[in-house]
Amino acid sequence: MDDEIVEPGTGGRRWVTSADVAREAGVSRAAVSRAFTPGASVAPETRRRILAAADAVGYRPNAIARSLNTRRSGIIGVVITEIANPFYARLLEALGIALQERGLMPLVSVAPDPEATDELLVRLLSYQVDGVVVASATLSSGIAARCAAARTPIVLVDRRAGEHGREAALVGADNVGGGHLVADLLAAAGHRRHAFLAGIEATSTSTERERGFVSGLAAHGLTLTAREVGRFSYVGGRDAALRLLGRADRPDAVFCANDEMALGLMDAARATFGLRIPQDLSVVGFDDTPSAALASYRLTTVAQDVTELAEAAVTAVQEHTGSVAASARYRLIPCRLVLRESARLPPPPASTLHDPNAMTTAAVPPSGRMPAAG
Amino acid sequence: MDDEIVEPGTGGRRWVTSADVAREAGVSRAAVSRAFTPGASVAPETRRRILAAADAVGYRPNAIARSLNTRRSGIIGVVITEIANPFYARLLEALGIALQERGLMPLVSVAPDPEATDELLVRLLSYQVDGVVVASATLSSGIAARCAAARTPIVLVDRRAGEHGREAALVGADNVGGGHLVADLLAAAGHRRHAFLAGIEATSTSTERERGFVSGLAAHGLTLTAREVGRFSYVGGRDAALRLLGRADRPDAVFCANDEMALGLMDAARATFGLRIPQDLSVVGFDDTPSAALASYRLTTVAQDVTELAEAAVTAVQEHTGSVAASARYRLIPCRLVLRESARLPPPPASTLHDPNAMTTAAVPPSGRMPAAG
């Protein structure tokens, strides 16, 4: 095993190449290539010798060069906004892990604003990504067509495709089912005046959660007493609380389209209206953000299984690699209820539904519906 | 402008190549290349014609092929753990934006555990990344040497280099200075019995914050009354509170190495000991996590400027690209105090230091020290 092969003295950034290994092991460069290709036909002995030589000279195959002629880069583009939002942070982490398990790497694009998505997507495509996962942004027509032309599969997570984005696969949490769950819980607990706090009107997450909630209430012969918009933010929730809880027919239960608004609403309910939660008011959120578990809030909420969401997304990209994928395929991940103390519980008819220490969860089957276009 | 050039009918994933554009524009492939290279010499008129042709056939340069002979991929590897931790989430977001602004893309590696870093780094290197930013993991000797051999600059964010990692550049928040700030605040507020709640002992973040705090107290003639370890977690903080606040000489001020522990401690202080904050106990955290701002906590804390941290990291990678970078360089980003209501304020000698609505901040100059090795 020689040692001083790596650097030729001068500062020229010279890489150890397969030719070096070939020379060292006394084989051809093709043999070296095969030794590093899982399913290739090499004599076990040769392979061993090659790997040893590679190790000696410090060789690692150049993934860039490799992908130039395999036409598979092993890179998956990930477009994401607001990583600071805990939900997207967890999603990104799960995506990263799911990809790595499959030998892929995420090339991530942080979208400063939703409109920038197209531009970012184009840049990703120039890196010959094997597929793209888009979280938190809608897809324009042009880019979808472009991906289709490049035979690059694209998966939207927790979004509906835009008008023209029929080419994309869709993976999302069952927001409708989640809203339904909440309706069942609140109705069973005997609440009469239900309110919904929407996030941003245009988003599918907010509208779907509302749809599930309203239809769930209807199933119990109930309707919505009030409705406000909180733009998915803490302050939005706090402000909405002022309007919502100041009404003559004050709601006794509020379902918020996400946790952040729910926290704002809880704070305002206590500070401004002196309400006790859940005695005077039940509050339910969506997402199961870390803050929701804090002792001062103990927010009952709907959790999305981020890991499963990520797995499904990655599986979808892989499945569509190479295949035609003419029609939009979609996959719904069920949500589950996380029971804490911010919402009253139904009277226990049979047994104890409620574990005060950890959290009790109930699964919900996917509602099975998911429109392909908004 | 012809139209149907893109797909040759069969499903063969054929890319639009520079040759197509060359043909379309009646020039050579070299000319096309130059038209897409910022500083190249092309006649303005030719370039215009080429760009138009490219647009017509839907051409974008293949970044992979390009980097094969420029030896610059435009990709920066980012190794990061626990994205779910809000601090790292914000850091990653800031890094992504900073990189994009400079025309670079982050290839991210999510480290399941700190030990996995080396393996991930090797994979990143095989993608010919132009540099690596490592957040939240220590660096082994082997990999540092490998990076050095490959002339790949590596920057550690908020970490100290391991024993052998002298090749890495270091960028970090001024944890020592941050601890110092807290000591000044608490001392000025008249507290007498100070406690420190450490995170994980082995981490530089925890030890540096402690060091700054202790030396800051010393400057006021004070010493630490008590000290506990909370492993950076909410439960850890809660448990530590039981030990810390049950003492005969109960501390009247606690500085926690991060916010999460501070929240746990606050909850336990109120629920278990019936303490009022800040009347009976002042609590200060570190990080300025979103939860810290919630009405129930209003945690006074030390904020790191994540954006600046990211900018510095990216700048460092770029600077070291191609240069020798034999000695470890480091850069400290100052922290600032975010005053809320969880800690008593010093009696206002001159004017109002405290804005109850938003938050008042005070800058601190970097302490100027940062050991290269732990």
Added chain:
DNA sequence: GTGAAAGCGCTAACAC
């Protein structure tokens, strides 16, 4: 300012 030719490091046919 532009084109021709020679690679970047690797893998994929095809012979042997």
Added chain:
DNA sequence: GTGTTAGCGCTTTCAC
């Protein structure tokens, strides 16, 4: 099984 020969799509001397 293994070596030889062509490229992948691009940039880059080097002539002109």
